[in-house]
Amino acid sequence: MPRKREPRQWSWPNGAKIAISVGLALEDFSFASQYVQVPKPGQIDRFSLSYADYGRRVGIWRLLDLLDEFGIKGNMSTNGLVADKHPDVVRAVADAGHEINGHGWVNDVLPKTPDEEREEIRRCTQALTEAAGARPVGWTSPGSAGSDHTYDILIEEGYIWNGDEAADDIPYLHKTDTGIIAMLPRTNSLLNDLTMWIWGKNPPGIIWDGFSDTFDELYREGEDGYPKWMEMTLHAHMAGRPTLLPTIRKCLRYAQDHGDVWFATRKEIALWTQEHEGVKLGRKA
Helix, strand or coil: CCCCCCCHHHHHHHCCEEEEEEEEECCCCCCCCCCCCCCCCCCHHHHHCCCCHHHHHHHHHHHHHHHHHHHCCEEEEEHHHHHHHHHHHHHHHHHCEEEEECCCCCCCCCCCCHHHHHHHHHHHHHHHHHHEEEEEEEEEEHHHCCCCHHHHHHHHHCCCCCCCCCCCCCEEECCCCEEEEEECCCCCHHHHHHHHCCCCCCCCCCHHHHHHHHHHHHHHHHHEEECEEEEEEECCCCCCCCCHHHCCCHHHHHHHCCCCEECCCHHHHHHHHHHHHCCCCCCCC
16 A cells, blocks of 8 residues: 655655665774673773774775675765774775765764864864875764764864764754754664674574565655665674675665665765755855
């Protein structure tokens, strides 16, 4: 039965029935990554850190090859420390045509005050700009743990989109006294290797189950005239392992076998949001 109730009208370029983003994550840590065998609060866990280091040594290259296989451009959430320590890796991702977006300085330590947050955003922006050769325009805080000041600081620092909320299936605007930023909500909880595979301790196929069911439902809504957006989140140190690659490949092939699917980076979605809503993102003139 066609859907009859929809609070917001939306559309995608060329009448696409659904937009899909592939969000990569290349992260670094001070104490421990998300995968820990024996918890050691406040102590350095060398095994856990080595698990994360797999991302820049092996995983990201495997994911780049996979995206090349499908001709898809993604966006990569990147800690400033990664860009500072391994600028060649970040530059390779940018040179391949993928968007680089800010993701805090280090993934397991958050700023405690507005001044610390502003300094971290500036420091991260500089490191990413120098490594990638282009200034980032999007930001997602580690764990989406932004503060009451995050949006104003980001707008002041030249950002046009943020990914720290989860309130919709399509982009929306957040207006502050400083300006307007596009909110690109977390549509990825069931399509995130961390939450569904690592933390959930599920077999790889759980990603396919979540992807196919979500895609089918949202595609149907798009056919009814209410197009939506979905995103896969692939951490280089998790999804970049051979165990998960066949499942990701299956998901991407399934989506590409359908017509009227727009694979877009978050920057492209933010710029489309600006055009669709008839506003100017960024700081007030």
